[in-house]
Amino acid sequence: ASTRGLELPVAEPRTVYSAAPRRVVVPHTNIPDNIAGGALVLRQRIDRSGVVVTSIVDQILGPGLNIQNTNLDVLDSFPIVVTGWWLRLPSWDPTETADQLWERLSPALPALEVSGDKDPLIVEADPRVLTVVGLLVEDERDYGQPGPCWMFLLRVRTGTTRDGAPVYGTVLLAGLELNDSTSTRTPIAAGLADKKVAIVGVGAIGHHIAADLARTGVHRLDLVDCDWVDPNTRARSYGPVSHAGMSKTAALAEHLRGTALAGSVGSWDINVTRLFEHDDDSDTERNRRRVLRTLMDADLIIDATANPNATAILNAVALNRSPLLTVAGTPGLWGGWVALVRPGQTGCTECLAHHRADHATLRD
Structure with a gap:
């Protein structure tokens, strides 16, 4: 194809070469022992070559059970929907092959017709391409502690014979559970859950703090900045080329939602030095008020702006409300300083500025 003399490649139709994912991700859940099985709804993502790379469990259903994956930002990247079953498997033999498991379990698989507590859900599985059976088995779940673990039995059509009969292959995968590993690896972080x-x-210092803090499982993380992603700064801050021109907070929030344990991540594009200035534009004014309320409701405000004016504004917001942690680095980030201001227990950031000025090293 050509446009104004430019030769453009014609995109070839994308073919899904493999319907079986290489891994299946499961949200951390505790299913009551009295529920023996039900239905699964999975979402799949394919790579550029058309191969299904990852599946993530969207729903787990059963009698009186409807567990929904609430991370919609992640699910948007998984456009293919697959339905299947799940079974609790008390007699689990690790030496049993995938084919043996399928022969033993498939005759007892019921029709996939499940009703949730509120909205009826009719699921019709198409076994001609991919059949998925999630298995809850007893195995090591957390550091030597036994518990129910997920396995996935996949029945995949791999081709046809010369006579046109379908040929199937069976695969058994261990599920990757999104468990709250901070509760066992870093118990001290459990206090951040609420x-x-x-x-x-969220520049050179702030984006590192955000990434580390999000992994602790903090209940809510809000990112505030007015800058945009510049790929030329990616050596010191989060700025992939694919996000060039995107707001820093939105790009980082998108990354953290898919990789971290934070309950929710919010992004706000605003210059905090104008936080107390009324704006005639209704949308901008509404956003300003929301950010102000977000900061006032925070259990901790972290100032990584390295901007004295912004620090003064945040000091006024945090005064008599919540702790304010201020961090700044030297050019090149060879060093820096950190200060924690506690309402009613320490001086404020203005006191700190005077203290630093009084004790600064004087040079001739």
Whole structure:
């Protein structure tokens, strides 16, 4: 094809070469022992070559059970929907092959017709391409502690014979459970499960703090910045070329939602030095008020702006409300300083600025 003399490649139709995912991700759940099985709804993602790479469990259904994956930002990247079954398997033999498991379990698989507590859900599986059976088996779940673990039995059509009869292959995969590993690996972080933290400035220092804090499982993480992703700064901050021109907070929030444990991640594009200035534009004014309320409701405000004016504004917001952690680095980030301001227990950031000025090293 050509446009104004430019030769453009013609895109070839994309073919899904493999219907079986290489891995299946399961949200952390505790299914009551009295529920023996039900239905699964999975979402799949394909790579550029058309191969299904990952599946993520969207819903787990059963009698009186309807567990929904709430991370919609992640699910948007998984456009293919597959339905199947799940069974609790008390007699689990690790030496049993995938084909043997299929021969033993497939005759007892019921029709996939499940009703949720509120909205009826009719699921019709198409076994001609891919059949999925999730298995709950007893195995090591957390550091030597036994518990129910997910396995996935996949029955995949791999081709046809010369006579046109379908040929199937069977695969058994261990499920990758999105468990709250912080509760066992870093027990001290358990206290953050109900906390709200706001980070203002997600550049060279702020984006590292956001990434580390999100992995602790903090309940709510809000990112505030007014800058945009510049790929030329990716050596010191989060700025992939694919996100060039996107707001820093939106790009980082998208990354954290898919990789971290935070309950939710919010992004706000605003210059905090104008946080107390009324704006005649209704949308901008509404956004300003929301950010102000978000900061006032935070259990901790982290100032990574390296901007004295922004620090003064955040000091006024946090005053008598919540702790304010201020961080700044030297040019090149060879060093820096950190200060924690506690309402009613320490001085404010203005006191700190005077203290630093009084004790600064004087040079001739």
